[in-house]
Amino acid sequence: MHHIFGIRHHGPGSARSLKRALQELEPDCILIETPADGATALPYLEDAKIQFPIALLIYNPKNFAQAAYVPYAQFSPEWIAMQYAQKQGIPVQFMDLPMAMHYGVQAAEQVQMTLEITERKDPDFAGEPIGYIAELAGYADSERWWNVTFEQHDNDIAIFEEIANMMRTLRGQLERPESDETLRREAFMRKILRKAIKDGFERIAVVCGAWHAPVLEDLKAHPLKTDNAILKGIKKVKTAATWIPWTYERLSFQSGYGAGVISPAWYELLYQREAQATIRWMVRAARLMRKENWDASAAHALEAVRLAETLATLRGLSLPGIEELKEAAITVICEGSQEQLQTIEQALVIGDRIGKIKSDKLPIVPLQKDIEKAIKSARLTKYRKTSDSNWLKATSTNPRGGIDLREETDRLKSQLLHRFLILNIPWGEVQKEGKYDTGSFKEYWKLKWKPDFEIRIIEASIWGSTIEQAATQQLRKYAQEAQAVSALTPLVEQALNAELPEAAHSLIEQLRDATAMTKDVLGLANALPPLVRIIQYGDARETNTSAVQQLVDELLPRICLGLPPVCIQLDDDASEEILSKVRLLNHAIHSLQREQYRTHWYIALQKIIAIPAVHPEISGACSRILFEKGVQDQIETSRQMHFMLSPGMDSKTSAQWLEGFLYGSGLLLVHHPDLWQILDTWVKQIPPDEFQETLPLLRRAFSDFSAPERGKLLQLAQHGRVLSKKTPIKITPVDTEEVATTVRALLGYTNP
Numbered sequence: 001m002h003h004i005f006g007i008r009h010h011g012p013g014s015a016r017s018l019k020r021a022l023q024e025l026e027p028d029c030i031l032i033e034t035p036a037d038g039a040t041a042l043p044y045l046e047d048a049k050i051q052f053p054i055a056l057l058i059y060n061p062k063n064f065a066q067a068a069y070v071p072y073a074q075f076s077p078e079w080i081a082m083q084y085a086q087k088q089g090i091p092v093q094f095m096d097l098p099m100a101m102h103y104g105v106q107a108a109e110q111v112q113m114t115l116e117i118t119e120r121k122d123p124d125f126a127g128e129p130i131g132y133i134a135e136l137a138g139y140a141d142s143e144r145w146w147n148v149t150f151e152q153h154d155n156d157i158a159i160f161e162e163i164a165n166m167m168r169t170l171r172g173q174l175e176r177p178e179s180d181e182t183l184r185r186e187a188f189m190r191k192i193l194r195k196a197i198k199d200g201f202e203r204i205a206v207v208c209g210a211w212h213a214p215v216l217e218d219l220k221a222h223p224l225k226t227d228n229a230i231l232k233g234i235k236k237v238k239t240a241a242t243w244i245p246w247t248y249e250r251l252s253f254q255s256g257y258g259a260g261v262i263s264p265a266w267y268e269l270l271y272q273r274e275a276q277a278t279i280r281w282m283v284r285a286a287r288l289m290r291k292e293n294w295d296a297s298a299a300h301a302l303e304a305v306r307l308a309e310t311l312a313t314l315r316g317l318s319l320p321g322i323e324e325l326k327e328a329a330i331t332v333i334c335e336g337s338q339e340q341l342q343t344i345e346q347a348l349v350i351g352d353r354i355g356k357i358k359s360d361k362l363p364i365v366p367l368q369k370d371i372e373k374a375i376k377s378a379r380l381t382k383y384r385k386t387s388d389s390n391w392l393k394a395t396s397t398n399p400r401g402g403i404d405l406r407e408e409t410d411r412l413k414s415q416l417l418h419r420f421l422i423l424n425i426p427w428g429e430v431q432k433e434g435k436y437d438t439g440s441f442k443e444y445w446k447l448k449w450k451p452d453f454e455i456r457i458i459e460a461s462i463w464g465s466t467i468e469q470a471a472t473q474q475l476r477k478y479a480q481e482a483q484a485v486s487a488l489t490p491l492v493e494q495a496l497n498a499e500l501p502e503a504a505h506s507l508i509e510q511l512r513d514a515t516a517m518t519k520d521v522l523g524l525a526n527a528l529p530p531l532v533r534i535i536q537y538g539d540a541r542e543t544n545t546s547a548v549q550q551l552v553d554e555l556l557p558r559i560c561l562g563l564p565p566v567c568i569q570l571d572d573d574a575s576e577e578i579l580s581k582v583r584l585l586n587h588a589i590h591s592l593q594r595e596q597y598r599t600h601w602y603i604a605l606q607k608i609i610a611i612p613a614v615h616p617e618i619s620g621a622c623s624r625i626l627f628e629k630g631v632q633d634q635i636e637t638s639r640q641m642h643f644m645l646s647p648g649m650d651s652k653t654s655a656q657w658l659e660g661f662l663y664g665s666g667l668l669l670v671h672h673p674d675l676w677q678i679l680d681t682w683v684k685q686i687p688p689d690e691f692q693e694t695l696p697l698l699r700r701a702f703s704d705f706s707a708p709e710r711g712k713l714l715q716l717a718q719h720g721r722v723l724s725k726k727t728p729i730k731i732t733p734v735d736t737e738e739v740a741t742t743v744r745a746l747l748g749y750t751n752p
Helices: 012-025 036-045 077-088 099-105 129-136 142-151 159-174 180-198 210-217 224-231 264-272 274-291 298-314 322-333 338-350 366-377 408-422 453-463 467-481 485-497 501-517 521-541 546-566 572-592 595-610 616-628 634-644 651-662 667-671 673-685 688-702 707-719 737-747
Strands: 002-007 029-035 049-051 054-060 063-072 092-096 117-119 204-209 240-245 253-255 356-358 428-430 445-447
Touching: 002 012, 002 077, 002 159, 002 180, 002 210, 012 077, 012 142, 012 159, 012 204, 012 264, 029 036, 029 063, 029 077, 029 180, 036 054, 036 077, 036 092, 036 099, 036 240, 054 099, 063 099, 063 453, 077 092, 077 204, 092 180, 099 180, 129 142, 129 159, 159 210, 180 204, 180 210, 180 224, 204 210, 240 356, 240 453, 264 274, 264 338, 274 298, 274 322, 274 338, 298 322, 322 338, 366 408, 366 453, 366 467, 408 428, 408 445, 408 467, 408 485, 453 467, 467 485, 467 501, 485 501, 485 521, 501 521, 501 546, 521 546, 521 572, 546 572, 546 595, 572 595, 572 616, 595 616, 616 634, 616 651, 634 651
Parallel strands: 002 204, 029 092, 029 204
Antiparallel strands: 049 356, 054 063, 054 240, 117 253, 428 445
């Protein structure tokens, strides 16, 4: 005789009721709704050290795009059944349709090389039967109704008969057509059940999703001949199975084979401390608020418990659910703050628990093996064993560390870390030396290994069995989604940094095609600095970047021709954006030290200055560049400055031009007294009623100067020249305190 126990996947109430039912029934065999080919992984659990949640991984070794993840938590009824079978020494079998058959019926064009993990959404009542009955009961969604009815109560074993009756009625009266996949699964489950009966087991416990319970009760209503016909002709794919760590965050999604739950942390508390769950949850919420430096006392927690219980009573509930807890928490503990409530939800509704499983028998996927080998070869093992944040190769005398790309082992480190970044495993973060850091022989990395990286490695296995293959395929996937030049350029940079020549070649060709088709000058301008960085890093990595060099040769003239027109008629915000591009382009072009590049660039800057409608800050910055590079002499620069700071010019326009001209350093005013004199004269001529409006712009122009620079400029204002240490200081009395106050205000000094 067989007994059907229809459960909710990851349901704490179902788990408690199932434990009682198994103890009362004392079955001699247990069948569990899990893909049958996952049973090969059961022996790996012997003597394994487990920290929940974990997941059963069933995959096609030849095509890791075909992979299913069946998660388990401490409160999963299926896990309770497995534990009972192990303790009692009775057989346990997985009875669901094997993933080998699932993969066999998938058409080649339907196989997506991705791990599909989508957030749960409210069910469509028309297509989801439990949602239909929840609506009849007055609930907005099936999740809340099921929790209130079955999971938050300490039900006796009779609940399983009630669930079966409800599902039997729903399936009979709604006449909802089942999918081909569901029909195949249920046919296979009946096949396994018939075999168990034939093998002579007398008290068979069947643990399955509640929806399937009615079709497994009466085997005569579903003839063997019909089930065989449903399963006939399905090809099988060879699969392998293992156990992997999982997370509560992933458990809160619907992922792969297994259904998710939206509140795993709350379910854990319900399972462990059902009678005290409300009090314990509120106490933890108050502690969390204090940890985050928000006010929350024991009195807050007590008052929130009372409010949650009152809400439950008003709504006809025997116990508060997660909705009542959240409403009480935001009212009493969070005092209406959504930010604080989100912190509580993440920690106490979803949870941050990360699973672990250790066993000498446990096989690992090929990508894991390759990564272990790569980490060892790059001598990064010690950084993986700690979860602390560490600078790579840091020493007591050099706390920032740093690796030298000319050394083979250091290049392996950089290569591996860049490949990890491509696979969305941010073990390391490159730390830049400065604003215009475009690469050198040194790289500075800060490393921090996180426990969930183990899961991300397994997820990345869909792209290949080695880290080189996986990173290459991942980049190709990104390239398929990227069309714009701005999206493709970083991918080229990633491919070359990670030393993936195959991916780099195809990406460069795709980027060349994209740049040939685009008319977006700013998009091309965004692409140039990263391409220059690629060329420079290529020198350090001994990478052939001739294709990138050729692309830069094609892009630069187009950028220089197209840039002047886009600088016309801009507002302040748009001019800031263009100006940042001009400065980055200037740095990139000069870093390559090619005369033909500089010639094109200087012509473009001269054209920008000659256009009256160009924003004054951009014009000032271009004048500064041309003056510093010797393209424009002091006479011409003084003429431009005199014109822009002439009495007839609007004070705001003059101040914006000056801000662009002085950006970065004010030393040219110290070394070129004529320019200082023009500035000094202009400031004196600003009408008093305009000066207060102009002052903030002027202060911003001087704000980035270093303290020594500002000190020298103050000396200029006081004495007309910069004094050396040997120059005797002759102090001339100032006629009015207002002059000194004004100069100090310009330079950002606090008034005395």
